[in-house]
Amino acid sequence: MSYYNDVANNCTYGVGTLAHLGFRTSAGRQRPLSIAQVNAKLATKVRLTERIVRRNVRNHELTQARFDAQVSFAQNSGEGGSRDTFATANSGNDRLVPSNMSLCVYVHPRDAHGHLLPPPRQPPS
Structure with missing residues (x-):
């Protein structure tokens, strides 16, 4: 909070x-947040994102679990960032959706204090 x-x-x-x-x-840091404020904002974001998924995935019916995954992904990636994943889901190719989503996962290594670490050095070729 x-x-x-x-x-x-x-x-x-x-x-x-x-x-x-x-x-x-x-x-x-000093401005307080209540649980109600955080939950209300999250609920609003989820409702908006559910509409985005319904608008973009119309040609293939999603199970509840797949719909939930699309909502979670789109909430983090945005509508534009989810476009390829929506297209894959729309085509009915359920097996490719997770690998498509994984293309948008970026790992940011951090030290023990949470500071970003520089990218690892590539060995000379």
Whole structure:
């Protein structure tokens, strides 16, 4: 129930809700958040994302589990970032959807204090 910097160093709260671009400020650290505020924002985001999935995946019926996965993915990737995954789901190729989603997963290695580590050095070829 507090503000923190996400992996892109943007001020975020709750379950990944963007407060603003850029680092959290000292004022943001002191501004309280209630569970009700966090849950209300999350519920609104989920409802909007469910509409996005329904609008984009019309040609193939999704099971509840697949619909939930599409909503979770689209909530993190946005409508534009989910377009290829929606198209794959729309085509009925359920086996390719997870591998398509995994293309959008980026790992940001961090040290014990949460600071981003530089990318690993590539060995000379």
